[in-house]
Structures are given as structure tokens and as C-alpha cells.
Amino acid sequence: MTELQTILQENKKLIDETILEVLPKSHPIGEIELLYQMMRDYPMRPAKGLRSSFCLLTSAAFGGDVKRALLTATALELFQNWILIHDDVEDASELRRGEPVLQKKYNVPLAINAGDALHGKMWEVLTKNKDSLGETLTMVIQEEFLNMLSETTEGQHMELSWVETRNWNIREQDYLTMCRKKTAWYTCITPARVGFLISPEGPKLRKDDFVRFGESLGIAFQIRDDILNLSAEGKYGKESAGDILEGKRSLILIHLLNSATEFEKARIKEILGKERVSKEESDVGEVLELIKKYDSIDYAKKIAFNLSKVALDEFENIFGGLKNGKEKSGLREITEYMVTRDW
DSSP states (O other): OOHHHHHHHHHHHHHHHHHHHHSOOOOSSHHHHHHHHHHHHHHHSOOOOHHHHHHHHHHHHTTOOHHHHHHHHHHHHHHHHHHHHHHHHHHTOOEETTEEOHHHHSOHHHHHHHHHHHHHHHHHHHHTTHHHHOHHHHHHHHHHHHHHHHHHHHHHHHHHHHHHTTOOOOOHHHHHHHHIIIIIIIIIIHHHHHHHHHSTTGGGOOTTTTHHHHHHHHHHHHHHHHHHHHHOOSSOOSOTTHHHHHTOOOHHHHHHHHHSOHHHHHHHHHHHHSOGGGOOHHHHHHHHHHHHHTTHHHHHHHHHHHHHHHHHHHHHHHHTTSOOSHHHHHHHHHHHHTTTOOO
16 A cells, blocks of 8 residues: 555545534434435545545645644535535436446435535534634635635536537637636645645635646646546546546547547537437447547646646645655645546
8 A cells, every 4th residue: 555545544534534423323204314324425435535635734734733624624525525416416427436326326306405415514514613713714714615616616517518508619728727617626726725724824825825736736637537537547436438428528529529530520529419328339439439549538648747747846836845744745645646546
């Protein structure tokens, strides 16, 4: 086991224990008991806990106490889980973390309601910060979460709108903007910002701190996710080639459409425009062959690599002057892992 895996497992154990403490456990009414069971489902599936680790490690790197950051890190994991429940419904996904999505295990209305319940629990956990962080800092952290929620839902709306309107006239810059909003804020920027806020250095936080670092890293992370989805590399916990089945716009497919002949482009759009249930395995294979023909995955890897270089440069600007230790090395390892991962 690598040092990074050890760090992630140790942090995830703390988060899981806290989640089990804050989520309701049982209820005499059977229907509500089922709701509680569904609320625990996604949080208890195997996951890396990158966002919560970013928060905990950033706080500790700047001299903070992990215990003071624990509730905020837990709230980040709850955010991740309720957003994923809704995302899986919106995308008609099949798998999440190697298991059937919640709406497949139960149904769509129950899954949406369980996501809503986790969303409410997230705000409840953040409110509990008042006891250890005080009302002022608690409010500042809640404002960071509100901004993260706004950015994430705006990015999600962009992506859903492209699919709904069958819009394939998407520029590379449009995709990068969508990733910055949908992925970077809740994956990198906000976890680092709230972790810093909880450290002794917190009062020094400025409006744009961690933004360039987190944007570059978060977009590279999303591109890597798109690559894993189509290449089925490593221990990928979601459905292989799910982006093609769902008709998602990714950097890989944008590059493909920009590279293909007019005939090929028309065929790609025809396949991707089909309803998910109408797509055949041969349709997916046809698109994958064209992706291979035009080296679209290699192109995406190149863009992700360039973004990772920006993120690593920014990492040195932010964390380089701190004393070397487990927290700083852990943050650097996470930064490197997020754009090279196969799990």
C-alpha cells in the first residue's frame, strides 16, 4: 500500500465514523427506516474521500487541528454523495462505485428524496460547527458551501442542457468552463479553501486564493475521469463507456468531432443522439474505433498533463514555503494522483 492510500484510508475512516454518527440509524416507521437505509447507501460504498482529505490535509498543513476540520470535511463528503444521487438520476446512469445506482436499487422518486435528505443533513452538520469554530467562522464556511453549490449546479445545468437540446456545437473552451464549475469547485477549490479557513491562517484567506490551483487540478481530474470512462483503465467504479451511452459531451468527443470527416461526424452524432435504450453495443464500438483512429484520448491526456503542470506550479506557490511533513507530502501526492489515477 502506498503512503497516499494509507493517508486516504486513515482520513476516510475518520469521515465514515463521523457520517455514521450524524446520519439517523433507525426509526419505528418502516418507510422512514428505509429512507435512513438509503441515506447511508452511497456514503458507505467504497470511495477515496479525496475532497475530505483535501480539507483535512490543507488545514493541518497550515497548522490546524484535524478535529476542528472534521465536521466540515464530513459535510464535503455528504455534498458529494447527495450530488451524485441526483446526478445519477439526471444522467440515467447504471453504476456508481461498482454497484447499481440508487434509483436502480429502489426507484427514481425515492432516490431523489434520499438525496434531498442528505442535502439537508449536510447543512445540519455545518451548523454543528458553531460549538467548536464559533458562529462567525461557521457562517463564513457555509457561505463557501453556498458558492460551491451555485458553481456546481451551474456547471451541471450546462452539461444537461447540451444533452437535452442535442447541441454538439460545443467548443473546447465551453467544456473547460463546464468542468471548472461542475467539478473543480467541489472537488478541489472549496475543500482547500475551507480547510485553510479552519487553520490559524484562516483570517488571511482572500477571494481568489486556491482558485487557479483548484481550477487547473479539477479540470484535469475531470478529463482523467472521461478518459477512464472510455478506456476502461484500472479499477473504474462506473459503467465503462457510460459517457457514450449517456451522450455526454467530453473533451475526447469534442476533439473527435473536430477531427472526423463530415460523413463520420454525421454518423457519430446519429449514434450519440439515440436514446440510451436504443444504443447497441456495436454503436458504442463504432465510436470507440473512431476515437482510437483520431487519437482523441491521447489529445485529452495532453491537455490534462498541461493543466497538471499549472496545478503543480501553483501548488509550489501555495504550499512550497510550508515545512515538510506528512500533510504537505500528502497534498502533493493527491495533486499528482488526481491526474494520473487509474482508480
